[in-house]
Amino acid sequence: MLERFLAMAAISVPIWGKGMIKSELVARLTARYPHLYHRDVERIVSTVLDQVTKALSEGHRVELRGFGAFSVKVRPSRMGRNPRTGEPVEVDEKRAPFFRTGKELRERLNINGSGHGSENGSGS
Numbered sequence: 311m312l313e314r315f316l317a318m319a320a321i322s323v324p325i326w327g328k329g330m331i332k333s334e335l336v337a338r339l340t341a342r343y344p345h346l347y348h349r350d351v352e353r354i355v356s357t358v359l360d361q362v363t364k365a366l367s368e369g370h371r372v373e374l375r376g377f378g379a380f381s382v383k384v385r386p387s388r389m390g391r392n393p394r395t396g397e398p399v400e401v402d403e404k405r406a407p408f409f410r411t412g413k414e415l416r417e418r419l420n421i422n423g424s425g426h427g428s429e430n431g432s433g434s
Contacts, residue, residue, distance in 0.1 A: 332355060332356075332359070335355060336348065336351050336352045336355050339355070362380055365380075366380055366381075366382050366407055374412070375412065375414075376412050376414035377411075377414070377415050378410055378412040378415055379410050379412070380407060380408070380409050381407075381408050381409075381410070382405050382406070382407060383406050383407075383408045384403065384404075385403065385404045385405070385406060387400065387401060387402050387403040388401050389401070
């Protein structure tokens with residue numbers, strides 16, 4: 311069910327360099343699927359994002375085939391420096407969200423002739 315919904319959400323953003331916020335995603339999905347109520351689409355999008363957030367906060371990995379995988383990277387505690395004074399400062403351990411693109415998404419982003427990917431399509 312989730313993968314089917316995400317496939318429906320595969321909406322292209324025509325202008326490179328501009329992002330899309332949640333309300334814009336909901337609006338585009340509602341326009342693309344007029345048989346769905348706006349409030350239902352909003353609830354679905356929020357539920358998906360909430361579940362991804364919950365899973366990550368519990369230390370789980372979330373994989374959406376063809377799209378990518380969300381995981382949590384642990385940055386160990388370390389000694390840093392105060393940039394103003396130069397004094398050593400203890401920096402606590404941190405957990406940061408990490409996203410790795412899936413093969414299908416990477417290929418769609420690097421189609422030859424699009425002008426936005428690399429020449430060889432490898433993404434490097």
